[in-house]
Amino acid sequence: MNLTRTFASWGLNIAIALVALRTNLMRSILTTLGVMIGVLAVILAVAVGDGAKASVMDSINSLGSNMAIIFPQPENRGGRRVVDRGRLTERDAAAIQRLVPGVSGMAPQLRSTVQIVIQGRNSTTTAVGITSEYGQVANTEIDTGRFIADADVRTAARVVVLGPSVATKLFGSFDPLGQSVRIARVPFTIIGVLESKGSTFGTDNDDLALVPLTTARQRFSTVAGQGPDDLAVLFVGFDDGVDLADGKKAIIRVLRARNNVPKGEISPFTVNTTEEFMKQSGTVTAVFQGVLVAIASISLLVGGIGIMNIMLVSVTERTREIGLRMALGAKRSDIRNQFLVEAAVLCVIGGMIGLLLAKILARVFEKVADFPAPIGAGTVVGAILFSAFIGLAFGSYPAIRASRLSPIEALRSE
Numbered sequence: 001m002n003l004t005r006t007f008a009s010w011g012l013n014i015a016i017a018l019v020a021l022r023t024n025l026m027r028s029i030l031t032t033l034g035v036m037i038g039v040l041a042v043i044l045a046v047a048v049g050d051g052a053k054a055s056v057m058d059s060i061n062s063l064g065s066n067m068a069i070i071f072p073q074p075e076n077r078g079g080r081r082v083v084d085r086g087r088l089t090e091r092d093a094a095a096i097q098r099l100v101p102g103v104s105g106m107a108p109q110l111r112s113t114v115q116i117v118i119q120g121r122n123s124t125t126t127a128v129g130i131t132s133e134y135g136q137v138a139n140t141e142i143d144t145g146r147f148i149a150d151a152d153v154r155t156a157a158r159v160v161v162l163g164p165s166v167a168t169k170l171f172g173s174f175d176p177l178g179q180s181v182r183i184a185r186v187p188f189t190i191i192g193v194l195e196s197k198g199s200t201f202g203t204d205n206d207d208l209a210l211v212p213l214t215t216a217r218q219r220f221s222t223v224a225g226q227g228p229d230d231l232a233v234l235f236v237g238f239d240d241g242v243d244l245a246d247g248k249k250a251i252i253r254v255l256r257a258r259n260n261v262p263k264g265e266i267s268p269f270t271v272n273t274t275e276e277f278m279k280q281s282g283t284v285t286a287v288f289q290g291v292l293v294a295i296a297s298i299s300l301l302v303g304g305i306g307i308m309n310i311m312l313v314s315v316t317e318r319t320r321e322i323g324l325r326m327a328l329g330a331k332r333s334d335i336r337n338q339f340l341v342e343a344a345v346l347c348v349i350g351g352m353i354g355l356l357l358a359k360i361l362a363r364v365f366e367k368v369a370d371f372p373a374p375i376g377a378g379t380v381v382g383a384i385l386f387s388a389f390i391g392l393a394f395g396s397y398p399a400i401r402a403s404r405l406s407p408i409e410a411l412r413s414e
Helices: 002-023 025-063 090-099 150-154 164-171 213-219 244-258 274-317 319-327 332-369 377-403 407-412
Strands: 067-071 103-118 121-130 142-145 159-162 180-183 186-194 208-212 233-238 270-273
Touching: 025 274, 025 332, 025 377, 067 244, 067 274, 090 103, 090 233, 090 244, 103 164, 103 213, 121 164, 121 213, 150 213, 159 164, 164 186, 186 208, 208 213, 233 244, 244 270, 244 274, 270 274, 274 319, 274 332, 274 377, 319 332, 332 377
Parallel strands: 121 208, 159 186
Antiparallel strands: 067 233, 067 270, 103 121, 103 180, 103 233, 142 186, 159 208, 180 186
């Protein structure tokens, strides 16, 4: 019975609040603007932050979720850094595959910036010299045609697999398979086109061309040029269930031994795992999202102050109404609850409008910027509840002030 009476009381307060807001419609609309803009800003900040997390994780997973990446560059510890660039060779790759347990595949690479030309059209892109295991280790699939084969690497064949962006730029909607293009003034035959991996923070993951490792070494000017089997990057794939931290330690031990690095000296190479990339990226995007939400919350705070100001004005204007209700038997708690509910309803309406606008702008942002901005069910519920909380928090002082008015003095007021 008490529960029914409580619900009836709150329902009455909501009805009174809606009548009061409709009575001062223009003022109510202007008041909700602050909350609406605040909720809009906070939701978009959360959505962009979540989109950044999803984009980074998708990009890392597209590389291969169980992998170590080795660069022939020195580590940087405590400000100390080796000046000379390290060396990473195909012999190092063979030693890692032989001595490190759990290795499922190796993807040695050479990289060079090249210009691909065909019939007056050209595209500047990154040429990656690879072996046949690259697709398996780096989680790269072929859309049409075939991948680089062992025979292509053995014979230094002049064949190329294009990324979708390069293929579209050079051929548009035409099928490029079997076509001849010139790379570094040398004719290459297109044998395949990769599946699209999309873009990450404006970086096009499809803007590349894959060629046999031996061909890249012979034909292109690459970063790794110190020796006949030097590499620019080495991807090391691990079997499922292998601890990547243990795999990284094993790789470092092998490389330090092969490079005769004394104990305590900085290694002339860097080893990172996709697990580490995920943790680091998660931390960075969380900080990024936190800063965005903090900045957006300022507008929500301003909106809350506006609610408090308007509610104080409303209490002053309705002093006689408050005195009359008290004279007819209303308790101080009834008066307080009436103004609290009015503030909460005002904020919830603003929050719902802000939520609707945020959904529209998020969809526009996704289409224009090609960047995910998801708004989940949790964000929707949280936005409504937080709007109500803002109303209750900033409406508390005006509500308490109204409940403490003297009925006699209230009835005397003009």
